[in-house]
Amino acid sequence: MRVDLLPTEGGGTYRFVIILLAICGILISSLPVIVVTIMSFSAADNTGFPPEALSLRWYSEVIAMFTTEDANSAQSVVSSTITSLVVAVIVMVISTGVCIPLAYVLARGDRRIRSGMELLFTLPLVFPLVILGIAFLLIAESLRLDIGIWRIIIPHVALVLPFVLRNCLSAMSGISLEVEEAAVSLGASPLRAIWDIVIPMMKAGILAGLIFALIISFNEFTITFFMYTVDVSTLPIWMYSRTASSLDPSTLALSVFIIAADVVLIVLVDKLIAGRASLF
Amino acid sequence: MSLQLTKSKALAFSLPALIAILPFLGACFYIFRFSISGEQSRIEGFSIQPYVDLMTPYFGRSVWLTLRLAFIATILAMMMAVPLAFLLTSLRSPFARRSLTIVILLPLILNLLVQAYGWILLLGPSGVLNSTLRSLGIIERPIFLLFNETGVLLGLVQTSLPLAVFPIVSSVRGISREHLEAASSLGASHWRIFFDVTVPLLRPGLFGAASIVFAFNASAFAIPLLLGGRRVQMMGIAIRDMISPLFNWSGAAAAGMILIFVTMITMLFAAWLARITSEKVER
Numbered sequence: 001m002r003v004d005l006l007p008t009e010g011g012g013t014y015r016f017v018i019i020l021l022a023i024c025g026i027l028i029s030s031l032p033v034i035v036v037t038i039m040s041f042s043a044a045d046n047t048g049f050p051p052e053a054l055s056l057r058w059y060s061e062v063i064a065m066f067t068t069e070d071a072n073s074a075q076s077v078v079s080s081t082i083t084s085l086v087v088a089v090i091v092m093v094i095s096t097g098v099c100i101p102l103a104y105v106l107a108r109g110d111r112r113i114r115s116g117m118e119l120l121f122t123l124p125l126v127f128p129l130v131i132l133g134i135a136f137l138l139i140a141e142s143l144r145l146d147i148g149i150w151r152i153i154i155p156h157v158a159l160v161l162p163f164v165l166r167n168c169l170s171a172m173s174g175i176s177l178e179v180e181e182a183a184v185s186l187g188a189s190p191l192r193a194i195w196d197i198v199i200p201m202m203k204a205g206i207l208a209g210l211i212f213a214l215i216i217s218f219n220e221f222t223i224t225f226f227m228y229t230v231d232v233s234t235l236p237i238w239m240y241s242r243t244a245s246s247l248d249p250s251t252l253a254l255s256v257f258i259i260a261a262d263v264v265l266i267v268l269v270d271k272l273i274a275g276r277a278s279l280f
Numbered sequence: 281m282s283l284q285l286t287k288s289k290a291l292a293f294s295l296p297a298l299i300a301i302l303p304f305l306g307a308c309f310y311i312f313r314f315s316i317s318g319e320q321s322r323i324e325g326f327s328i329q330p331y332v333d334l335m336t337p338y339f340g341r342s343v344w345l346t347l348r349l350a351f352i353a354t355i356l357a358m359m360m361a362v363p364l365a366f367l368l369t370s371l372r373s374p375f376a377r378r379s380l381t382i383v384i385l386l387p388l389i390l391n392l393l394v395q396a397y398g399w400i401l402l403l404g405p406s407g408v409l410n411s412t413l414r415s416l417g418i419i420e421r422p423i424f425l426l427f428n429e430t431g432v433l434l435g436l437v438q439t440s441l442p443l444a445v446f447p448i449v450s451s452v453r454g455i456s457r458e459h460l461e462a463a464s465s466l467g468a469s470h471w472r473i474f475f476d477v478t479v480p481l482l483r484p485g486l487f488g489a490a491s492i493v494f495a496f497n498a499s500a501f502a503i504p505l506l507l508g509g510r511r512v513q514m515m516g517i518a519i520r521d522m523i524s525p526l527f528n529w530s531g532a533a534a535a536g537m538i539l540i541f542v543t544m545i546t547m548l549f550a551a552w553l554a555r556i557t558s559e560k561v562e563r
């Protein structure tokens with residue numbers, strides 16, 4: 001008799017309860033996103049459910065928001081989207097740039113140093129985000145730092161380091177020292193061997209790390225909530241200030257664009273690291 | 281020429297990453313230093329006054345609420361995470377497995393505002409649930425599920441579920457089917473196998489996942505802010521209020537230290553619990 005954690009035939013109440021709970025989990029995870037997507041196609045002005053008629057009017061409204069000049073440019077959706085993207089791209093480049101050499105050293109070096117460093121670089125993951133936001137705010141305020149967009153970039157880099165390092169490390173794990181030795185014996189310098197042989201072999205892990213950094217920074221809300229200023233504000237903060245009093249359907253259409261972008265990026269990461277590493 | 285990793289090369293390669301994490305370490309130190317400052321708005325001298333000032337019924341209620349909500353949300357998330365992990369590991373089609381992974385992972389990564397909009401549309405006074413129940417004639421006035429503890433709990437369960445599912449998936453993969461087959465051939469029922477074989481085998485993974493979920497939920501900020509309104513004063517919100525209307529910076533820092541302390545104690549307790557219970561199994 002074949003026994004499995006999830007019996008395919010029979011199983012009585014056990015199978016029923018397990019499947020019921022799994023369905024609850026799937027519903028809790030997905031219902032909010034599904035409802036946002038459905039309501040964004042509503043033709044009505046309010047957010048009553050179900051929508052009486054379907055239309056794309058909120059999507060054209062979103063496009064209009066992005067194409068027409070807003071008089072109040074400091075608060076406009078265009079400038080906060082640009083800030084969000086610029087921050088996410090810089091965070092992505094810096095975090096991956098510093099993690100590749102570190103992953104190389106950790107993979108080739110002492111085991112004890114490796115576990116210590118891995119622990120150090122996991123800390124931002126378990127540290128409460130509110131506290132981190134407040135700490136960075138206190139530093140910026142009491143030192144009266146005027147560093148523009150970097151007041152958001154610096155905390156974001158710390159936040160994504162654990163994810164990026166983990167991806168780079170698992171990319172390094174399959175690369176043996178012999179490939180470098182072969183390159184050096186053929187006349188390459190040690191640095192050239194790393195640049196031309198090791199880094200191309202790490203490509204999938206590096207790309208996964210880049211995308212992870214991009215997604216996390218682009219969607220980050222809590223730290224940015226403390227660090228934003230009138231001049232430097234991101235898209236999630238713009239959405240928060242717009243919908244603090246009431247919800248309007250054009251924000252839902254904008255949300256659907258964000259959902260679609262996130263799903264595409266997650267699928268990409270999942271493909272890149274398929275079978276070699278877990279997402280955490 | 282040798283490819284040995286020299287000390288100077290190792291240092292040069294790890295220096296950029298160390299510089300990148302330095303602001304984080306600085307922030308950790310700064311918040312600690314601020315929490316023992318003698319002044320409320322700047323670092324000046326030493327005092328334990330910020331901690332003493334927190335000993336109020338108001339802050340005590342906030343700590344209790346935080347622990348209670350985080351605990352309930354952790355139990356609920358674990359109850360759904362184990363079946364989801366079973367489902368995820370028993371799916372054969374790669375497409376189904378990939379879709380389920382994305383459905384579970386999305387809430388952790390997606391902009392929290394979008395998810396809050398979703399809950400408001402679902403459970404708000406004119407949302408899906410209320411209008412359905414009203415049109416069926418079951419209720420006359422809308423039931424309030426948002427901007428109270430129920431709304432916050434749902435949001436916490438949703439965002440922390442992936443943190444529970446993925447570690448459990450990797451421990452489920454480690455269970456050998458022979459154990460289950462042995463129990464089954466001896467006549468154990470599915471429930472008996474689940475409680476007497478599967479759960480004990482999964483126990484270290486379960487405790488690990490639960491402690492991460494609990495720590496994540498206890499330090500939640502955006503979910504209570506967006507779904508709790510002003511009535512659900514979890515610690516994250518209470519700390520924000522000390523900063524923003526009150527300008528009590530040292531008090532906020534001290535409250536933050538207490539939050540970090542609470543989450544660390546929980547994680548250590550879970551690790552200890554996992555150790556003593558697994559020793560019992562070995563004996």
